[in-house]
Amino acid sequence: xxxxxxxxxxxxxxxxxxxxxxTQIKNPDLVRERRKQIVDSTVHLFVEHGYHKxxxxxxxxxxxxxxxxxxxxxxxxxxxxxxxxxxxHTEVEKAVEDALKGAEDGKASIAEIIxxxxxxxxxxxxxxxxxxxVTQFLPAKWKSKVLENELIxxxxxxxxxxxxxxxxxxxxxxxxxxxxxxxxISVLGHMWAFRRWHLAKEFTIESYIKYQTxxxxxxxxxxxxx
Amino acid sequence: xxxxxxxxxxxxxxxxxxxxxxTQIKNPDLVRERRKQIVDSTVHLFVEHGYHKxxxxxxxxxxxxxxxxxxxxxxxxxxxxxxxxxxxHTEVEKAVEDALKGAEDGKASIAEIIxxxxxxxxxxxxxxxxxxxVTQFLPAKWKSKVLENELIxxxxxxxxxxxxxxxxxxxxxxxxxxxxxxxxISVLGHMWAFRRWHLAKEFTIESYIKYQTxxxxxxxxxxxxx
DNA sequence: CATATATGACCGAGCGCTCGATCATATTTT
DNA sequence: AAAATATGATCGAGCGCTCGGTCATATATG
Numbered sequence: 412x413x414x415x416x417x418x419x420x421x422x423x424x425x426x427x428x429x430x431x432x433x434t435q436i437k438n439p440d441l442v443r444e445r446r447k448q449i450v451d452s453t454v455h456l457f458v459e460h461g462y463h464k465x466x467x468x469x470x471x472x473x474x475x476x477x478x479x480x481x482x483x484x485x486x487x488x489x490x491x492x493x494x495x496x497x498x499x500h501t502e503v504e505k506a507v508e509d510a511l512k513g514a515e516d517g518k519a520s521i522a523e524i525i526x527x528x529x530x531x532x533x534x535x536x537x538x539x540x541x542x543x544x545v546t547q548f549l550p551a552k553w554k555s556k557v558l559e560n561e562l563i564x565x566x567x568x569x570x571x572x573x574x575x576x577x578x579x580x581x582x583x584x585x586x587x588x589x590x591x592x593x594x595x596i597s598v599l600g601h602m603w604a605f606r607r608w609h610l611a612k613e614f615t616i617e618s619y620i621k622y623q624t625x626x627x628x629x630x631x632x633x634x635x636x637x
Numbered sequence: 638x639x640x641x642x643x644x645x646x647x648x649x650x651x652x653x654x655x656x657x658x659x660t661q662i663k664n665p666d667l668v669r670e671r672r673k674q675i676v677d678s679t680v681h682l683f684v685e686h687g688y689h690k691x692x693x694x695x696x697x698x699x700x701x702x703x704x705x706x707x708x709x710x711x712x713x714x715x716x717x718x719x720x721x722x723x724x725x726h727t728e729v730e731k732a733v734e735d736a737l738k739g740a741e742d743g744k745a746s747i748a749e750i751i752x753x754x755x756x757x758x759x760x761x762x763x764x765x766x767x768x769x770x771v772t773q774f775l776p777a778k779w780k781s782k783v784l785e786n787e788l789i790x791x792x793x794x795x796x797x798x799x800x801x802x803x804x805x806x807x808x809x810x811x812x813x814x815x816x817x818x819x820x821x822i823s824v825l826g827h828m829w830a831f832r833r834w835h836l837a838k839e840f841t842i843e844s845y846i847k848y849q850t851x852x853x854x855x856x857x858x859x860x861x862x863x
Numbered sequence: 864c865a866t867a868t869a870t871g872a873c874c875g876a877g878c879g880c881t882c883g884a885t886c887a888t889a890t891t892t893t
Numbered sequence: 894a895a896a897a898t899a900t901g902a903t904c905g906a907g908c909g910c911t912c913g914g915t916c917a918t919a920t921a922t923g
């Protein structure tokens with residue numbers, strides 16, 4: 412990192428979170444680069460040790476520079492936490508949108524949405540759990556922002572359900588029902604992450620998807636098998 | 638609290654958690670009494686400030702005695718956390734069992750189970766959220782125990798569902814489906830607590846119960862209204 | 864090209880403080 | 894008096910963060 416003079420990154424898509432966090436460093440590309448290092452290594456530390464037991468020194472070391480340098484790029488440990496939360500959200504949102512992109516135009520179905528989303532939750536288990544654990548430590552100014560981000564992902568499902576409502580073999584659903592189903596899909600995906608300890612005894616992610624799909628589609632009442 | 642010499646409590650139902658936590662004090666009734674004071678006041682502190690920002694001094698003060706005395710009844714701050722977790726679990730479990738007692742023999746129905754349980758979740762919102770937040774700080778020796786407790790409550794639903802399966806207008810359900818429905822009821826109850834921030838915009842606890850019941854019962858597919 | 868100067872990224876010892884835990888002492892109970 | 898219980902001043906490890914200083918590189922000058 413010492414010898415990294417020519418940092419020539421093209422301007423990347425605006426990552427809103429960076430704007431909120433002040434820095435001493437002049438070169439904005441370098442800021443992006445270093446903060447990416449910070450976030451990438453800190454996620455692992457937070458997952459393994461939790462927020463409080465992770466020290467700023469550990470963060471600096473894992474990111475590959477000194478404690479002093481860390482504070483050139485970030486004003487506080489809470490800043491790091493915020494950057495981590497935003498990064499995870501961005502990654503999850505991107506993964507969900509990518510996964511649903513194919514499904515969303517035309518031949519979409521609730522089953523596909525659930526499947527793709529649950530696979531994302533499975534793949535990103537640790538970050539998902541981390542978000543549940545650390546949101547509480549964010550300073551107030553950022554907590555609401557991060558909480559809203561969760562809603563954005565739920566909203567993706569709600570939008571999709573709105574498109575699907577009344578089409579195919581799906582009945583029309585009122586606004587409230589759609590909203591609730593959106594929340595449920597969202598949370599039942601998370602449940603696979605934060606109850607995996609229990610659920611893994613009885614389910615694989617595939618069987619979990621199968622049963623939850625059956626459940627969300629209300630098949631409990633239709634027949635008992637296949 | 639100073640003048641509380643004659644503590645004459647009849648032996649209460651064995652509260653398992655006490656056995657795990659050593660104390661300097663000889664009189665077991667006094668230990669129970671003081672620990673109840675500790676737990677009762679600490680729940681509020683943890684809810685309001687979180688585990689880490691709550692200091693042992695705050696705990697002692699809120700419980701009504703000195704920091705030194707606190708450590709006579711408890712070996713560490715983590716001990717307090719464990720006692721709090723166990724107390725909350727006991728309270729929730731008791732509330733759920735009480736609520737289902739009437740419903741469980743004979744004229745039970747899934748709708749009633751959901752209703753009673755969700756009302757408990759609503760009433761005990763703060764403790765429910767607290768449990769989600771603090772479990773991560775328990776020492777390993779206790780974490781699994783506390784996690785298992787969560788399963789106990791889920792198991793109550795599973796047992797009830799097993800009784801109901803195939804009776805009335807309810808179809809027979811295989812073991813796995815029942816297990817999943819049990820977990821879902823459990824988590825969807827919690828969801829009312831940890832998403833109340835969002836959900837309260839669209840639901841009251843009553844409408845939430847109504848819609849979720851409809852959802853769990855798979856009515857999405859049957860009709861769109863009442 | 865060689866040299867001088869300016870810039871700003873990088874460093875880490877150390878400061879100030881918090882907080883869990885202890886222990887010598889005082890008070891109460893038996 | 895002896896034992897049990899209560900007290901709060903005191904300790905010290907650990908933490909986030911600062912700040913004076915170094916060094917690599919870019920620019921200016923001769």
